[in-house]
């Protein structure tokens with residue numbers, strides 16, 4: 001082969017690798033199997049060794065990971081950029097509305113007004129204006145911290161740079177979506193898989209001159225913090241946005257009640273194919289700002305909004321193999337390895353089969369031809385199989401009885417709530433006995449919502465695990481960097497970056513730490529509740545010796561399932577060792593209490609009966625905001641029993657016996673200097 005051809009082949013491979021990296025690090029999509037990725041990488045490095053004229057700054061021997069984010073300054077969002085929960089059906093919407101009426105304690109017949117806004121599939125951005133001037137522009141980032149992409153955003157014509165309107169707030173963070181129209185994307189389609197990637201790639205260009213060449217558009221739809229905004233609802237806010245010179249979605253409407261939302265959904269879905277921009281659903285927002293404020297947020301998403309997604313993309317392909325993956329909680333998930341196929345711009349080679357029951361019910365077999373569905377960001381799954389195309393020699397798939405990773409017995413648990421045996425089969429081992437579970441636990445530990453260690457992604461966990469650098473979470477903080485420096489693909493600089501990222505995360509909030517431990521049934525929201533309850537790491541850790549588990553049931557939101565899971569976590573010696581070791585290497589910040597000396601300081605409350613105009617959940621938030629606590633039963637620990645309509649007589653009698661103050665709603669409100 002001549003030099004030119006070798007160089008050409010090398011460059012092609014390098015481009016392919018860069019594309020895979022971009023997908024993996026920017027979009028979280030694995031376009032190839034890990035094995036194929038490794039082969040390609042090795043191939044490139046081998047050719048470099050063989051032909052010393054082959055060199056590139058993009059060579060995998062220089063590359064740790066693809067991290068364009070390093071080039072932009074990180075800036076905290078004053079008000080976090082939340083995500084949205086999804087709805088897929090009318091039932092989901094009914095449920096969404098029910099939760100709202102329950103929370104606000106309003107009659108279910110009350111017609112709530114919603115702003116319905118077609119959800120453009122682009123990249124969200126936050127624009128901060130001060131005295132009418134665009135001052136800074138940020139990307140969403142992880143929702144709490146974004147990147148300063150002001151220069152790139154300034155190149156977008158749709159974004160007003162100066163706003164002179166008298167009623168434009170003194171300070172406001174206007175948020176919206178940056179996107180590319182489909183007609184413009186056609187000209188760029190060679191470079192990017194879909195319009196969303198094109199928008200994301202262009203926005204994060206290092207050089208704004210490059211961004212300028214891409215016809216990016218912007219539509220505005222919400223705000224973060226503000227000073228001097230004088231509107232009371234979302235539909236008026238959207239009107240104001242137009243008056244101030246922003247573009248808004250021309251298909252936004254105001255609707256009331258689920259029936260009308262469904263009608264609007266169907267109408268928009270019909271128009272979808274003819275639009276010049278991609279929409280993947282409709283966002284519904286409770287129109288009234290006062291209601292939004294009362295509803296507040298759960299974990300990462302507001303209670304007052306939801307995204308109603310459109311149906312997905314489907315394709316037909318063949319199941320080449322069925323692999324059993326072991327997850328962090330021991331769940332055995334069958335995954336179909338399918339002949340790679342492009343579904344809606346993404347190459348899919350894996351599809352989940354959910355669980356054992358699903359395989360049996362659909363009698364899914366290796367070799368079958370199947371319909372694969374990819375909806376939004378969810379993992380693609382097998383919808384159905386075509387029996388007519390089944391191969392003659394195909395055999396029924398037998399689900400393994402033992403964990404394919406550690407050989408432990410697998411079990412199907414009995415769910416006390418549904419009174420049914422779980423569909424999921426699980427590895428019965430505890431702690432870090434099972435290798436696959438341990439790796440998954442470590443991946444969870446470093447993940448975005450947990451320790452979020454920059455540059456320490458899933459691939460690195462797998463790699464360091466194989467090299468036996470890490471087995472337990474604490475090992476991450478005790479790495480022997482001199483060994484890492486000698487590894488293929490690592491150099492002094494990348495190790496320096498890694499040390500920096502790891503050290504930075506040694507300071508951690510209790511809430512994140514609890515979440516990171518990956519205790520089953522303890523997600524973000526529960527971790528937050530536990531952190532508020534324990535306030536310090538040492539008190540949390542004390543559970544192992546003090547085992548006052550019953551007390552945990554007093555935390556609203558924590559039930560028997562969670563308590564049992566916490567119990568089983570603390571009954572495992574390895575877990576205790578992990579906690580002890582983590583305590584040595586971390587500085588865990590205590591949980592911040594809702595104002596420490598509010599009006600209800602050191603007071604505990606319990607409600608019996610129905611309240612007027614306020615739900616239990618809202619009352620609980622109100623008590624906590626004012627430093628009070630709620631308990632779940634009448635005991636000596638209780639200070640006030642609040643009685644509503646039709647109270648439980650026994651509770652009142654018990655309270656009186658214990659000389660507990662029995663008050664009504666009005667009296668409670670007076671304690672807060674409020675009238676109800």
Ligand code: IVH
Pocket residue numbers: 082083084117118119120121122123124140177221222283302305307
């Ligand atoms: S409101 C607090 N309105 O959807 C609610 N978001 O999954 C979140 N999006 O990151 C923002 N159209 O990128 C809102 N009309 C709209 C939207 C919209 C698209 C995107 C946005 C956000 C994501 C949430």
